[in-house]
Amino acid sequence: MRRTGMLLAMTACVAVVSGCGAMPKACTEIGYVNTLTLEVAGAGAAAVDDLEWCVTGECAADALTEARGLGGGRWEVQTFAQTPHALTVVAVDASGAEIARVDVAVSWTGTDAPNGPGCDNASEAPTVTVPLP
Structure with a gap:
């Protein structure tokens, strides 16, 4: 009886340990945003x-x-899991009329924060200047 109980306990331990290896990775953040400042x-x-x-x-x-x-x-401006390398920025005045339409380049840098290795990266970019006429 004692051997049977010990065998069951060992089987349960093996199942728990091996089950952890097969489980998918849990990422820490879901729905994070990538932020960009335009000047x-x-x-x-x-x-x-x-x-x-x-x-x-x-x-x-x-x-x-x-x-x-x-x-x-x-x-x-913020994107949800997008890191576009080119944007078209449209500046409008108080009446809604277009002042200018300018194409700008963005250099994103990915970081493991907040999700950690193996998960989607959060990204950041330096301020992008939007030159208006």
């Missing part, structure tokens, strides 16, 4: 009331989040 510069910068930004011609709200004004000509 609007030039003669038309003072008239900018809003920014739209597009990736490969797509400016749809479901593809990207809206730009958020930080003041002083700086805007923050």
Whole structure:
């Protein structure tokens, strides 16, 4: 009887240990965002009331989040797990008229934070200047 109990306990331990190896990796963050700061510069910068930004011609709200004004000509945009290397930034005035449409390049750097090795990377990029006429 004692051997049977010991055998069952050992079998349970082996099952638990081997089961852990087969389980999928659990990542720490789901739904994190990648943030980019845009700095609007030039003669038309003072008239900018809003920014739209597009990736490969797509400016749809479901593809990207809206730009958020930080003041002083700086805007923050966020993507959900996207790291586009080229953006088209559309500056508009208070009436909604387009002031300028500018193509800019973005250099993203991936980090393991917050997800850790083996999970999707969060990315960051240096501030991108958007030159307006």
